[in-house]
Amino acid sequence: NSDGAGINSSVGSFVLGNTEGFLAGYPFSNHSIDVSLVARDKNGMQNGSWYSLGTSPHDLLSPEEMGQIAARRAVSALSPRSLKTQKCPVIFEAPAARSLFRCFTRAVSGAMLYRDMSFLKNALDTKVFSDKLTIVENPFVPGAYGSAPFDDEGVLPSERLIVDQGILRGLFLSTYTSRKLGMETTGNAGGPFNLFFRNRDEASEPTLVSLLHRMDRGLLITETMGQGINLTTGDYSQGASGFWVENGEICYPVENITVAGNLRDMFLGFDAMAEDYDLNGVVRCGSTLLAEMTVAGS
Numbered sequence: 001n002s003d004g005a006g007i008n009s010s011v012g013s014f015v016l017g018n019t020e021g022f023l024a025g026y027p028f029s030n031h032s033i034d035v036s037l038v039a040r041d042k043n044g045m046q047n048g049s050w051y052s053l054g055t056s057p058h059d060l061l062s063p064e065e066m067g068q069i070a071a072r073r074a075v076s077a078l079s080p081r082s083l084k085t086q087k088c089p090v091i092f093e094a095p096a097a098r099s100l101f102r103c104f105t106r107a108v109s110g111a112m113l114y115r116d117m118s119f120l121k122n123a124l125d126t127k128v129f130s131d132k133l134t135i136v137e138n139p140f141v142p143g144a145y146g147s148a149p150f151d152d153e154g155v156l157p158s159e160r161l162i163v164d165q166g167i168l169r170g171l172f173l174s175t176y177t178s179r180k181l182g183m184e185t186t187g188n189a190g191g192p193f194n195l196f197f198r199n200r201d202e203a204s205e206p207t208l209v210s211l212l213h214r215m216d217r218g219l220l221i222t223e224t225m226g227q228g229i230n231l232t233t234g235d236y237s238q239g240a241s242g243f244w245v246e247n248g249e250i251c252y253p254v255e256n257i258t259v260a261g262n263l264r265d266m267f268l269g270f271d272a273m274a275e276d277y278d279l280n281g282v283v284r285c286g287s288t289l290l291a292e293m294t295v296a297g298s
Contacts (some may be wrong), residue, residue: 003036003047004064009057013271014039014148021156022108024159031057035066039074041149046253048074049259053280055143073222076243081251083297089271090259091211094278097288103263104128105192105283105298107231110177119234119264124167130270131166132203139193146194146282151189157187162195197285203272208287211274213248215289221259234263258296266290277285 008031015025034051048263050069053063062067089143092100104120112118120128127133139157141147153175163169173181205211221231221242228237241255269291277286 001038003038003049003250004038005035005058005063006033008032011108015151016150016154018154020154024150024154025151028054031055031060031061033063033066035063035070037067037070037074039071039078041078041080046074046077046080048072048077049098051280053145055145059143059279073245077241077253077255080241080255081244081258083219083254083256083295085294085298087294089215090290090295091208091215091218091245092222092245092278092288093208093212093220093222093275094285095280095288096224098278098281098283099224099272099284100266101195101197101283101285103231103236105172105195107263108162108171109188109191110171110173110181111138112231113171114177114180115231119231120168120261124171126168127166127268128168129166130203131265132200133163133270134161134198134273135163136160136196136198137162138196139187141194144194145279146192146211147269148193151191152190153185155185155187155189156162157193160186162192172233190219192282195285196285197273197277199270199273205272205274206274208274211272211287211289212245214248214272215245216248217246218257219243219254219257219293219295221249222261228260228265231263236261236263236266254297260296261293264295 011029013027017023032053036049048070107118140160172188172192175184175185178185179189221240224238224240226239237260240259243250244254271289271291274287
């Protein structure tokens with residue numbers, strides 16, 4: 001059955017003028033498609049959804065592909081189980097990993113830092129991730145969703161390292177937040193531009209399937225829910241659903257579980273990333289394996 005589908009298409013222009021004499025603009029476009037399907041068996045119903053977005057309609061998956069993906073996700077989630085409380089490795093599927101890494105971008109934004117509301121305060125030039133991971137910001141990728149010639153204050157951004165082999169090298173600052181911190185703007189009024197995640201060869205897997213085999217036994221998270229993230233302390237607790245994995249193979253779907261940890265430990269516990277990059281947005285990461293989290297169930 002269908003729980004609905006939608007398509008959105010918009011075009012426009014962003015024009016900025018300020019009292020410093022800046023006046024410029026550029027055209028933009030946004031296109032998206034989403035679908036939500038429902039599967040049923042003797043144990044109840046499960047939802048499966050998917051979406052695709054881009055700056056051109058040619059970037060989007062076809063309606064047929066969208067339906068097939070959503071249907072597979074709905075059917076595979078039927079007859080879920082819970083888990084016993086334990087500590088184990090965890091894989092965040094690419095869309096869930098994107099949400100996880102957005103916690104990082106918020107924690108190193110000027111607004112959080114100058115208000116003393118970030119667990120990564122004073123972390124510049126220190127190790128915040130495993131040394132296997134590098135993050136690059138590039139505002140100038142043609143046709144990319146997070147590209148722009150200037151930020152929301154008219155400041156020219158730059159291609160730069162945010163994380164260099166685990167070391168935090170860049171923050172996201174506007175002119176206002178940079179002054180509050182006694183620093184220079186990074187051209188990020190309005191937030192980060194395209195973020196590309198790069199990891200060492202030994203920490204890279206070509207597919208989610210190979211990443212599952214690397215983990216061997218643990219939890220694959222396909223969806224998180226709730227508001228249990230404290231960026232001031234780094235404490236992380238989210239409701240989750242996904243699949244239990246044994247011997248590198250998906251065994252059965254799980255729901256009604258909670259995954260918990262501290263973001264600082266989770267980021268330092270980065271182990272590997274698959275090349276199934278999620279291109280639906282600014283944070284372009286793949287499915288991500290973390291060394292250990294607490295999984296609470298029945």
